[in-house]
Amino acid sequence: MKAEVLDEIKRKYGDRATDTPFERSLYSRDLAPVPALLVDPLFNTMPDLVVRPANVEEVAEILRTAWAGNIPVTPRAGASTVYFDSVPVKGGVVMDLNLLRGVVGLDEERMTVTVQAGTTWSELDDYLNRRGLTVKSYPSSAPVASIGGWFCMMGYGIGSLKYGSLLSQVRAAEVVLATGEVRVVTRDTDPPLSWFAASEGTLGIVTWLELEVRRLSPMKHFLIQFTNVPEMTRVLTELKDASVTPYNLHFADPACVRAMHDLGLTPGDVQDGCILEIDYEGTDRELAQAEDIIRTMAAGNKSINMLPNEVAEMEWKERFKALRLKRGGPAVLGGEVWLPADELAGYLADINKMSLRYGIDLISYGHVVTPEHATVMTMFYTDETKTLKYIFNLSLVKKIHDIGYRHHGCPYGVGLWNTPYIDRIFSRKRLAGLRERKKTLDPRGTMNPGKVYRSPLLMNPYIFGMGMDVMAGILRAAGRGGSG
Amino acid sequence: MSAEQGSRFTTLENEALICGRCGYCRSSCPVYRVIGWESASPRGKISMAKDIFAKGRKDGLSDEFVQRVAQCTLCGACSSICSTGIDTRTLWLELRKRIAQSGKGPKTYDDIRNTLLVNRNISTFSNDDRLEWAQDLDDPEVVEPRAGAEVGYFVGCVSSFFPQAAQISLAIAEIFGEAGVDFTTMGGEEWCCGFPLISSGFADDAREFTKHNVDKIKELGIHTLVASCASCYHVWKHESQAELAGYDLEVLHTTEYLARLVEEKGIELDELDEVVTYHDPCDLGRNSGVYDAPRKIITSIPGVRFVELAHNRSDSLCCGGGGNLQSVDPELAATIAQLRVEEIKESGATIVVSACQQCEQMLSTAIRSAGLPVRVMDISQLILEAMG
Ligand SMILES: Cc1cc2nc3c(=O)[nH]c(=O)nc-3n(C[C@H](O)[C@H](O)[C@H](O)COP(=O)(O)OP(=O)(O)OC[C@H]3O[C@@H](n4cnc5c(N)ncnc54)[C@H](O)[C@@H]3O)c2cc1C
Ligand code: SF4
Numbered sequence A: 001m002k003a004e005v006l007d008e009i010k011r012k013y014g015d016r017a018t019d020t021p022f023e024r025s026l027y028s029r030d031l032a033p034v035p036a037l038l039v040d041p042l043f044n045t046m047p048d049l050v051v052r053p054a055n056v057e058e059v060a061e062i063l064r065t066a067w068a069g070n071i072p073v074t075p076r077a078g079a080s081t082v083y084f085d086s087v088p089v090k091g092g093v094v095m096d097l098n099l100l101r102g103v104v105g106l107d108e109e110r111m112t113v114t115v116q117a118g119t120t121w122s123e124l125d126d127y128l129n130r131r132g133l134t135v136k137s138y139p140s141s142a143p144v145a146s147i148g149g150w151f152c153m154m155g156y157g158i159g160s161l162k163y164g165s166l167l168s169q170v171r172a173a174e175v176v177l178a179t180g181e182v183r184v185v186t187r188d189t190d191p192p193l194s195w196f197a198a199s200e201g202t203l204g205i206v207t208w209l210e211l212e213v214r215r216l217s218p219m220k221h222f223l224i225q226f227t228n229v230p231e232m233t234r235v236l237t238e239l240k241d242a243s244v245t246p247y248n249l250h251f252a253d254p255a256c257v258r259a260m261h262d263l264g265l266t267p268g269d270v271q272d273g274c275i276l277e278i279d280y281e282g283t284d285r286e287l288a289q290a291e292d293i294i295r296t297m298a299a300g301n302k303s304i305n306m307l308p309n310e311v312a313e314m315e316w317k318e319r320f321k322a323l324r325l326k327r328g329g330p331a332v333l334g335g336e337v338w339l340p341a342d343e344l345a346g347y348l349a350d351i352n353k354m355s356l357r358y359g360i361d362l363i364s365y366g367h368v369v370t371p372e373h374a375t376v377m378t379m380f381y382t383d384e385t386k387t388l389k390y391i392f393n394l395s396l397v398k399k400i401h402d403i404g405y406r407h408h409g410c411p412y413g414v415g416l417w418n419t420p421y422i423d424r425i426f427s428r429k430r431l432a433g434l435r436e437r438k439k440t441l442d443p444r445g446t447m448n449p450g451k452v453y454r455s456p457l458l459m460n461p462y463i464f465g466m467g468m469d470v471m472a473g474i475l476r477a478a479g480r481g482g483s484g
Numbered sequence B: 001m002s003a004e005q006g007s008r009f010t011t012l013e014n015e016a017l018i019c020g021r022c023g024y025c026r027s028s029c030p031v032y033r034v035i036g037w038e039s040a041s042p043r044g045k046i047s048m049a050k051d052i053f054a055k056g057r058k059d060g061l062s063d064e065f066v067q068r069v070a071q072c073t074l075c076g077a078c079s080s081i082c083s084t085g086i087d088t089r090t091l092w093l094e095l096r097k098r099i100a101q102s103g104k105g106p107k108t109y110d111d112i113r114n115t116l117l118v119n120r121n122i123s124t125f126s127n128d129d130r131l132e133w134a135q136d137l138d139d140p141e142v143v144e145p146r147a148g149a150e151v152g153y154f155v156g157c158v159s160s161f162f163p164q165a166a167q168i169s170l171a172i173a174e175i176f177g178e179a180g181v182d183f184t185t186m187g188g189e190e191w192c193c194g195f196p197l198i199s200s201g202f203a204d205d206a207r208e209f210t211k212h213n214v215d216k217i218k219e220l221g222i223h224t225l226v227a228s229c230a231s232c233y234h235v236w237k238h239e240s241q242a243e244l245a246g247y248d249l250e251v252l253h254t255t256e257y258l259a260r261l262v263e264e265k266g267i268e269l270d271e272l273d274e275v276v277t278y279h280d281p282c283d284l285g286r287n288s289g290v291y292d293a294p295r296k297i298i299t300s301i302p303g304v305r306f307v308e309l310a311h312n313r314s315d316s317l318c319c320g321g322g323g324n325l326q327s328v329d330p331e332l333a334a335t336i337a338q339l340r341v342e343e344i345k346e347s348g349a350t351i352v353v354s355a356c357q358q359c360e361q362m363l364s365t366a367i368r369s370a371g372l373p374v375r376v377m378d379i380s381q382l383i384l385e386a387m388g
């Protein structure tokens, strides 16, 4: 049955469907170079078929066919995620959504744009910029991240501090449910739009979204070097809560600054301390006020060094290059933590202690994305060509998340690899609610199975936690984490 | 990585490990845009190169992979957007070199190599006929090799042997003549710049060519070299530096030299009532950092209304003709050219100017098949027309 169904899709979609092992293998991974030794015994990440639908009718038809044959379907767009969110774990069909591309309509009265889900954030913003408009927020992976992909993930990034989550900016979306049924969802429909935000492709496929846009406005950029983390976090709190809200608030800890410096990448050739980047957008009046806020804060403060404007502007231009540090590895491992902003100082202090304990450099940077929360990436260099060591190093990722948890944080995004932490990510009640949604919309569980709702047996929180702690203990005893 | 920033390339193995698989490059790659499969994206190819060369998956060097590596115009768009600063253009060349060493390269690459080793140029003609194009000049003698001339004009194979492209060399000779430039050529001693060999994976063979050309320039005592082909220019500027060490040679593209002439009022330009746009050749723009000179020339022509294409300067779209793509997959090359022609159409230009005969050939064909009333011209031809 399964073979017949797959054959049917393949025949129908001709050169937009493939089952060659050569091509399929590239759809069996995302950014995370997790070794086959760890993945293959547990999961079937090799899709049986990859298909590239070009419109909603095709998406619906493929889903209907797969539903009838009980075949798993994993949506994939930019594949710029790291938790195997868009990688199948039970084979089946990978639906590559990159042909769903382009703007459907612009409504300047409503100040919204309707855009196909596979369009990248950079493409959409280019389109809007040519018309004097821009998006309200976007991920720092905008050159590759799709509109639908970010909506189906957490939806916080550059601009979120000022304009809120992506969900709050979406007015409507078209989704195709697991059965192939097409629905337009809004805040008032049943199911509502919010169900699909952060659903990681487990409830259906989003084909277009209507988003709020804004007029392009001038910007001002500031870059400040601090001698110490507590002072940086104090100023960060002051600025995020000030009368003019920054558009973007980005920080880099001392280890990050050192790593950038080693690679010749630090803005203004800063060698030590930590860095805060503050970007404002708005009317000339708002920008003048923002400048006042910064200058007042800086006046007489001996622990800060304001970097020149042009350096701040250059750093803004590099805002999509978070991965540039990878050159120092070349492999990196790490964890991204959704953290209460007022816990940042404590978190970074504990990360520093961990760094000393395990003898590795732990590099942290992140964005303040709401008045209450920051997303913090903490990473370290490793060597993916040394498989065993690499697997041991994975245990340090758990240690990072443990520190995040101690500071009331949790992993940012779930996918497959963060399922052992679902109890930390969701309250019991919320998780039960999410499972109920899944049962309602996808009772056969064919949409992106294995993600979000529960951890696979061998990764259940208890076994996973114990295994990771044992490996971390060995690393600590050996005094050698990281790439050394 | 941009041309201005310089390359941080280490080794193929290390750069492949550095790649974070973020996929930024995918969005800007014209080949991926047309083919649409992950294996055609820079990210996909680097990922496979990592498995093969950094992780020792020997069976990975499959025919499909070799084909994907050849399906690349070497436009460098992936390089300028790369989030980890990989000089991917150098990576692709290194990859083609490894493939050539394994003997698994495309057959057309071997044909290119054989032709070049025999004829010293990419055509089927004898290299002694290099100056045949000059027969259309009033005085063909002016281009005969001459020691001590102020400027050496490096004509390039295409403008030497292909009648359509020879209009460029004729225009340059005429402009230089009008402006009183003391110039010469290398005649039959000009060998191919070596770019087709480099881009087929035979960089070691190309050395013989660059060395020969450098030796001849030195023999002629030339200290300013002007190339009208963007790829020849790139080779002279970037790949011949070892051979040129210690010799004082200013390497300029015709756009740079002509911009100087225009600025110094060496040539007078009359009015042209046209809407002109400019297509940045990858090897001149993104891969060498020359953007302003051609724009300066165009905007200094009275009456011309200059419009930019939607993607321009470092963000420019490739014409599809680079990296020997036409020899391995002409259909793909032509489809990429169509993407560029869409932008030309949107710009409303009546003339599209470029500064590379390959771009001009690709765009002319695509514009013709799209039935657009747009003329494709080399910058030298535009100047000549404006000189009246
Ligand atoms: C350098 C870098 C910076 C980043 N910065 C940020 C950031 O600032 N904020 C942030 O939140 N993330 C960030 N990310 C992570 C990631 O890039 C984003 O979450 C991005 O929005 C994912 O989009 P994508 O198109 O790559 O989705 P994919 O990775 O292809 O998919 C993500 C998930 O959504 C599902 N999916 C994708 N499209 C659809 C659709 N149309 N319908 C239904 N399901 C779908 C997939 O199945 C998968 O579960 C960053 C990543 C990198 C590499
Ligand atoms: S050089 Fe151009 S064609 Fe080749 S992979 Fe990069 S972007 Fe694609």
Ligand code: SF4
Pocket (backbone or CB within 6 Å): B018, B019, B020, B021, B022, B023, B024, B025, B026, B042, B043, B046, B078, B081, B082, B083, B084, B085, B086, B088
């Ligand atoms: S942009 Fe650079 S790091 Fe990202 S996938 Fe492409 S080559 Fe790799």
